[in-house]
Amino acid sequence: MRKPIIGVMGPGDAATESETQLAYHLGQLIAQQGWVLLTGGRNCGVMDAANRGAQQANGLTIGILPDADDRNLSAAVDLAIVTGMGNARNIINVLSSQVVIACGMGSGTASEVSLALKVGKPVILLGCETVSQRFFQQLAPERVTVTETPTAAIEQVHRWLKTGHSS
Amino acid sequence: MRKPIIGVMGPGDAATESETQLAYHLGQLIAQQGWVLLTGGRNCGVMDAANRGAQQANGLTIGILPDADDRNLSAAVDLAIVTGMGNARNIINVLSSQVVIACGMGSGTASEVSLALKVGKPVILLGCETVSQRFFQQLAPERVTVTETPTAAIEQVHRWLKTGHSS
Amino acid sequence: MRKPIIGVMGPGDAATESETQLAYHLGQLIAQQGWVLLTGGRNCGVMDAANRGAQQANGLTIGILPDADDRNLSAAVDLAIVTGMGNARNIINVLSSQVVIACGMGSGTASEVSLALKVGKPVILLGCETVSQRFFQQLAPERVTVTETPTAAIEQVHRWLKTGHSS
Amino acid sequence: MRKPIIGVMGPGDAATESETQLAYHLGQLIAQQGWVLLTGGRNCGVMDAANRGAQQANGLTIGILPDADDRNLSAAVDLAIVTGMGNARNIINVLSSQVVIACGMGSGTASEVSLALKVGKPVILLGCETVSQRFFQQLAPERVTVTETPTAAIEQVHRWLKTGHSS
Numbered sequence: 001m002r003k004p005i006i007g008v009m010g011p012g013d014a015a016t017e018s019e020t021q022l023a024y025h026l027g028q029l030i031a032q033q034g035w036v037l038l039t040g041g042r043n044c045g046v047m048d049a050a051n052r053g054a055q056q057a058n059g060l061t062i063g064i065l066p067d068a069d070d071r072n073l074s075a076a077v078d079l080a081i082v083t084g085m086g087n088a089r090n091i092i093n094v095l096s097s098q099v100v101i102a103c104g105m106g107s108g109t110a111s112e113v114s115l116a117l118k119v120g121k122p123v124i125l126l127g128c129e130t131v132s133q134r135f136f137q138q139l140a141p142e143r144v145t146v147t148e149t150p151t152a153a154i155e156q157v158h159r160w161l162k163t164g165h166s167s
Numbered sequence: 168m169r170k171p172i173i174g175v176m177g178p179g180d181a182a183t184e185s186e187t188q189l190a191y192h193l194g195q196l197i198a199q200q201g202w203v204l205l206t207g208g209r210n211c212g213v214m215d216a217a218n219r220g221a222q223q224a225n226g227l228t229i230g231i232l233p234d235a236d237d238r239n240l241s242a243a244v245d246l247a248i249v250t251g252m253g254n255a256r257n258i259i260n261v262l263s264s265q266v267v268i269a270c271g272m273g274s275g276t277a278s279e280v281s282l283a284l285k286v287g288k289p290v291i292l293l294g295c296e297t298v299s300q301r302f303f304q305q306l307a308p309e310r311v312t313v314t315e316t317p318t319a320a321i322e323q324v325h326r327w328l329k330t331g332h333s334s
Numbered sequence: 335m336r337k338p339i340i341g342v343m344g345p346g347d348a349a350t351e352s353e354t355q356l357a358y359h360l361g362q363l364i365a366q367q368g369w370v371l372l373t374g375g376r377n378c379g380v381m382d383a384a385n386r387g388a389q390q391a392n393g394l395t396i397g398i399l400p401d402a403d404d405r406n407l408s409a410a411v412d413l414a415i416v417t418g419m420g421n422a423r424n425i426i427n428v429l430s431s432q433v434v435i436a437c438g439m440g441s442g443t444a445s446e447v448s449l450a451l452k453v454g455k456p457v458i459l460l461g462c463e464t465v466s467q468r469f470f471q472q473l474a475p476e477r478v479t480v481t482e483t484p485t486a487a488i489e490q491v492h493r494w495l496k497t498g499h500s501s
Numbered sequence: 502m503r504k505p506i507i508g509v510m511g512p513g514d515a516a517t518e519s520e521t522q523l524a525y526h527l528g529q530l531i532a533q534q535g536w537v538l539l540t541g542g543r544n545c546g547v548m549d550a551a552n553r554g555a556q557q558a559n560g561l562t563i564g565i566l567p568d569a570d571d572r573n574l575s576a577a578v579d580l581a582i583v584t585g586m587g588n589a590r591n592i593i594n595v596l597s598s599q600v601v602i603a604c605g606m607g608s609g610t611a612s613e614v615s616l617a618l619k620v621g622k623p624v625i626l627l628g629c630e631t632v633s634q635r636f637f638q639q640l641a642p643e644r645v646t647v648t649e650t651p652t653a654a655i656e657q658v659h660r661w662l663k664t665g666h667s668s
Binding site for chain 3: 085
């Protein structure tokens with residue numbers, strides 16, 4: 001049985017301290033469930049924090065880099081997938097994840113959530129403002145869940161993995 | 168001097184009649200300005216309608232196809248760019264356009280608008296609901312304009328092309 | 335009826351003068367047949383020379399850029415498709431062309447010829463050394479033709495377009 | 502310290518029994534060195550055989566799928582990266598590998614070897630005919646090595662990893 005891969009997306013350089021704290025905790029919890037963490041791989045913001053959390057809890061981490069080399073890779077990524085294709089790699093992030101968790105919002109994250117919904121992946125919004133929640137829930141009400149804490153997000157991932165709608 | 172390329176994005180099979188009518192008119196007006204029309208190229212919805220409008224007005228049309236062949240190409244596309252890379256082609260749509268016009272909203276269109284904002288392109292929303300307007304204007308207030316008619320959208324494109332923020 | 339799109343691939347900065355002369359002539363002839371020229375779009379080597387030849391003969395030229403902006407675009411490209419995906423764009427070059435002509439050889443061109451054969455496109459080798467000819471003819475004997483002059487290459491394109499194996 | 506990722510490329514459905522035997526052995530040896538195996542991920546030919554070999558030796562395996570879902574995934578892949586971008590994913594295979602080993606030759610494999618050389622990765626040819634050897638050695642003599650056995654290929658990987666030219 002392959003381990004589930006859970007994607008955590010969110011702002012990079014523009015991430016707030018609150019968002020990186022949520023992401024770090026989320027990374028820890030994902031690792032503790034025995035799941036694999038997948039992020040955009042760069043050494044900043046939500047990506048880096050989630051990877052550090054997962055690494056602290058001895059999890060396995062995959063980073064899907066937009067660059068053509070690993071110079072900007074988070075030090076907490078175990079496996080670097082180097083795409084060299086810039087933002088075109090966003091679709092890989094969501095296609096490779098069974099469930100996508102958005103931790104904070106920005107234009108890059110919005111593209112990943114939109115693509116996830118386009119290809120039928122369930123999305124969990126954590127720490128996102130009301131306007132983001134409304135927008136994405138209107139796009140795909142049956143596949144977008146809003147949560148307030150990393151623990152609640154993890155419970156929701158368990159639900160999605162059980163239904164099998166996430167494969 | 169190269170001609171400006173204007174991207175028109177919007178729902179495919181799920182497009183409403185109102186959206187395809189707006190898109191057809193938009194395609195006509197884009198062609199009449201001497202601009203090149205760029206769409207996702209498929210023979211349905213907003214893409215197809217915009218291409219038919221542009222062709223009726225003797226414009227030049229480019230379609231960036233997600234498929235690996237041209238079987239689902241709009242008959243009104245002059246130049247088919249065949250990518251074979253599915254939704255990863257959405258970034259090409261926006262990087263190749265000087266201005267992106269979203270005519271209606273769905274998850275695919277939302278990914279294109281998000282990517283456009285991510286890479287610094289101006290976006291015009293036409294026929295989009297309030298919740299979409301609020302979401303994208305919050306993401307990038309200085310680069311998102313809401314318009315009600317194709318004519319107003321064209322006037323806004325002229326403004327963006329003059330500022331040079333669209334190159 | 336859409337115009338045929340003919341792809342011309344070849345070395346960039348490493349192109350020899352002989353290769354750029356062949357490419358310039360090829361561009362002229364492609365334009366004179368009423369075909370559209372497609373290249374990798376950059377302002378160097380075979381790409382740039384083919385575009386200049388086509389432009390001199392009033393042809394239409396498309397450039398599929400690896401970069402995320404058009405700073406390195408050949409001045410003789412009419413329509414810039416900006417991919418931002420580096421060498422991943424090579425597959426677009428061949429999928430969008432009815433016939434691929436390699437004018438000289440290098441590792442980038444070799445990847446394009448290989449991908450063309452992989453997806454079933456006919457390939458014409460012009461000005462390539464014996465070892466390249468042998469390699470590609472062994473990979474796909476029925477779809478690789480070796481020619482010595484731009485005129486012979488154009489005659490071969492006409493043959494491929496007639497058989498319809500190139501669509 | 503991240504573990505080295507070694508890419509094994511080769512024919513899929515067209516692989517010979519000799520090629521899949523070499524690939525299986527190669528997969529075993531890669532796992533035994535403590536390296537991660539990366540392939541194109543599909544359940545056929547060289548990809549599948551290398552993954553089965555690595556799995557038998559308790560190695561970690563990554564598959565970079567061309568498809569938009571994991572239906573054709575090799576059962577011996579631990580981590581599926583789902584790209585949905587067809588042959589455009591070939592560049593990811595080589596950018597993500599420190600060293601690329603081609604086990605047999607075909608048009609897809611030729612594109613991967615060519616791209617590897619284009620982006621500066623070392624390539625080892627195993628079980629490839631003379632005409633392939635000559636072609637790629639002419640393209641990049643300093644980065645292409647010909648080996649006759651999986652054991653010799655592994656020794657050559659060790660050499661490349663030591664020089665650091667493979668990062």
